Amino acid sequence: MTEDAPSKRAGTRDSxxxxxxxxxxxxxxxxxxRVRNLSEGGLMVELAKVAEVGTPVALELRGIGDVTGKVAWCTAGRIGIALDSPINPKLARKPVSGA
Known part of the structure; x- marks a missing residue:
């Protein structure tokens, strides 16, 4: 992760x-x-595997569905992902219905 990476973040992160x-x-x-934080434009996941910046990523997020993005940074056990399209992070917090 580079020193200026946090300053490039757009939007509020929801821990x-x-x-x-x-x-x-x-x-x-x-x-x-494990997703540790989420915003309209990106998220951070815990992952022991090292990934190159720019590697494509596909995710299935509860309440949101399928999303795609690219690895923005990678450091010990964590990967930052920049999403290809904005999402509504509040949808991931909605309770899952049993109906």
Whole structure:
């Protein structure tokens, strides 16, 4: 992560803890990851794997659905993802209905 990375962030980050399914680059399987913060334009996930900046990412986020983006930064156990299209992060906080 570069020194100026936090200054490039757009929008407010919503700290949370939820799980999502993620596909990194050309991987064929989805892996479960922990989402630690979320905003309209990006998110941070916990992931032990190192990923190159610019690697495409596909995620399934609860309450939001399928989203795509690219790795913006990667550091020990965490990856920042810049989303291709803005999302409404509040939808991820809505309770899951059992109906």
């Amino acid at each position: 949370l803890f939820l799980t999502a399914l993620m596909r990194l680059g050309s991987e064929t399987r989805l892996r479960e990851v």
